[in-house]
Amino acid sequence: MFVVTGATGNVGRTLVSLLAGPVTAVSRGRLPVPAGVRHHRADLEQPASLGPALAGAEAMYLLVEGAGAHLDVPEILRVATAAGVKRVVLQSSQAAGTRPSHAPLQAIEDLVRGSGLDWTILRPGGFASNALAWAEPIRTTRTVAAPFGDVGLPVIDPDDIAAVAAAALHGGHDGRTYELTGPVLSTPRQRVADLAAVLGSPIGFVEQTPDQAREQMLGFMPPPVVEGTLAILGTPTVREQRVSPDVATVLGRPAQPFAEWAARNIGAFRP
Numbered sequence: 001m002f003v004v005t006g007a008t009g010n011v012g013r014t015l016v017s018l019l020a021g022p023v024t025a026v027s028r029g030r031l032p033v034p035a036g037v038r039h040h041r042a043d044l045e046q047p048a049s050l051g052p053a054l055a056g057a058e059a060m061y062l063l064v065e066g067a068g069a070h071l072d073v074p075e076i077l078r079v080a081t082a083a084g085v086k087r088v089v090l091q092s093s094q095a096a097g098t099r100p101s102h103a104p105l106q107a108i109e110d111l112v113r114g115s116g117l118d119w120t121i122l123r124p125g126g127f128a129s130n131a132l133a134w135a136e137p138i139r140t141t142r143t144v145a146a147p148f149g150d151v152g153l154p155v156i157d158p159d160d161i162a163a164v165a166a167a168a169l170h171g172g173h174d175g176r177t178y179e180l181t182g183p184v185l186s187t188p189r190q191r192v193a194d195l196a197a198v199l200g201s202p203i204g205f206v207e208q209t210p211d212q213a214r215e216q217m218l219g220f221m222p223p224p225v226v227e228g229t230l231a232i233l234g235t236p237t238v239r240e241q242r243v244s245p246d247v248a249t250v251l252g253r254p255a256q257p258f259a260e261w262a263a264r265n266i267g268a269f270r271p
Helices: 010-018 047-054 073-082 105-113 128-141 158-169 188-199 210-217 223-234 246-251 258-269
Strands: 002-004 023-027 037-041 059-063 087-091 118-124 143-147 176-180 204-208
Touching: 002 010, 002 047, 010 023, 010 059, 010 158, 023 047, 037 047, 047 073, 059 158, 073 105, 087 105, 087 158, 105 118, 118 158, 128 143, 128 188, 128 258, 143 188, 143 210, 143 223, 158 176, 158 246, 158 258, 176 246, 188 204, 188 258, 204 210, 210 223
Parallel strands: 002 023, 002 059, 023 037, 059 087, 087 118, 118 176, 143 204
Antiparallel strands: none
């Protein structure tokens, strides 16, 4: 049996549908699940609440919100081990390797590596689905405002993360850390153009100053996360702009470009 935490997220929802065999989807609230999937309500901030979900499980997908600094990860791993879990697949972040000062996830990675469980760590870069933040202004004004309009990053389709996670949960990838990116560099301006092409309607692009973007992001992110995000978006390192081969290595096919994600999700951008 597989257990998927964060089952309501962009990766978790797809992962639950991809896994063959018994699956338990874990979330804090109610969650409609496919036929044959069991749902269990639990909160990672209360590790004991995971116990019933993990009983009899072979492997767990561990997704922590934010940087995970608020969680008792040693206790989560202890509960998993006591329940008989043999393998954990951690969704970390590329920033854990490129900007450790902005990524407490590095400490969580170390705990997973030292847990005594078989492990695989996934380090995705920026998500294609972050473009959903543009959905409301596109629906209402056909305009997007974003900083660093011509700085490219190889954004990753969350469905590709889920596909790699499914492979890792089944085994054969123990002791590996995979950096997951899309197949090409994509700028905010190019992503808006991709959305416009699928939508069949022009979308205006307004480039924000870093200060304008910072003010907006502070409305829903803590200051250290805002600064780290702006640094990655505006002055990415060579490694952050590198197109990783790891999706293709695991799946035997290239990672999907942003345009494919846009085509599947265009309904969110229609009036």
